[in-house]
Amino acid sequence: MDIDRGIRVAIDTGDVTLGSEKSIQSLKLGSGKLVVVAANSPKEIIEDVKYYSKLSEIPMYVYEGTSMDLGSVCGKPFTVATLLINDPGDSTILDVME
16 A cells, blocks of 8 residues: 555545644544644644544544655645545545555
8 A cells, every 4th residue: 555645646636634733623523534644743733633533533644754755745845744534536545544
């Protein structure tokens, strides 16, 4: 399973929320199918995401790269610490949780 490609396809063909604040807000509302957090995200963000993903029963995946790597996988010229996949589109990204 190529996680980078899965994320990229989800961004191109599905519905993805980028950014920690928006992702955590969505988790609080219980929306989303998978939350991805960069390994080097600030500790508070990782803890918040872990807490709210557990509450809303949305799986959490820790991305092995940095937020800079995650940003470039997303095709963005900035860092992405957290992203929430609302709809994977043509991506097989949700298979990572099985």
